[in-house]
Amino acid sequence: MKNSLAIKATTILSLTTILVGCATITAPFRDPDPRWADYKSWTQVTADEVGTGNPTGFLGGVHMGDEGFREVYANDIALETLMGEAPYNFPEGSVIIKEQYANEADWEAGRKAAHTVSIKVSASETSQKSDWMWADSLKGIAGESEFCAGCHSISELRGQGDYVFTNGDFLRSQAAAK
Numbered sequence: 001m002k003n004s005l006a007i008k009a010t011t012i013l014s015l016t017t018i019l020v021g022c023a024t025i026t027a028p029f030r031d032p033d034p035r036w037a038d039y040k041s042w043t044q045v046t047a048d049e050v051g052t053g054n055p056t057g058f059l060g061g062v063h064m065g066d067e068g069f070r071e072v073y074a075n076d077i078a079l080e081t082l083m084g085e086a087p088y089n090f091p092e093g094s095v096i097i098k099e100q101y102a103n104e105a106d107w108e109a110g111r112k113a114a115h116t117v118s119i120k121v122s123a124s125e126t127s128q129k130s131d132w133m134w135a136d137s138l139k140g141i142a143g144e145s146e147f148c149a150g151c152h153s154i155s156e157l158r159g160q161g162d163y164v165f166t167n168g169d170f171l172r173s174q175a176a177a178k
């Protein structure tokens, strides 16, 4: 009796080890990064006006393109800078996440959102590409990306945006254009 219990316990233990092992290598079972897992409780900076079309002229078909509907959320660390004025320079730990829907119907129904995430992992006196990391889904792994950073560096040229397009100036100009 004692013996068989011991065997069962060992079997359960080794099964658990295998399952835990799988969970860390099989992407669909990974959890979202804890730096943005609770993003739905953050400030939705597009609450007054959802993003659509191509207001900056630089979308180039990404982020679900001109037909897409996009909501942007910022964590508390990013918020004050984001809603402020140029030159923008986000503090370390800022995370900005964009929900993107293929069209208005999906957005209205809250269906099939894709996500992209910008994470400021370090801060410098002036904005630097190396301070930012990028993830291309909710469960994506953040890393450097020439693709994301290359296009987002345009926000720097347009008005010292620190690799972020959706800032106070942008949101105010959108509201004024209504």
Ligand code: HEC
Pocket: 051, 053, 054, 055, 056, 058, 059, 060, 061, 062, 063, 070, 072, 096, 097, 098, 116, 117, 118, 134, 135, 136, 145, 147, 148, 149, 151, 152, 163, 164, 165, 166, 167
């Ligand atoms: C071809 C240009 C382009 C590329 C490539 C691109 N983006 Fe963007 N991104 C934009 C534009 C333009 C906006 C803002 C305005 C809009 O939605 O029209 C934006 C907005 C965002 C936002 C909301 C905050 C902000 O900066 O306005 C996040 C987060 C974001 N992008 C992440 C990413 C990630 C992650 C990647 C790479 C996987 C990426 N982007 C690639 C052009 C680009």
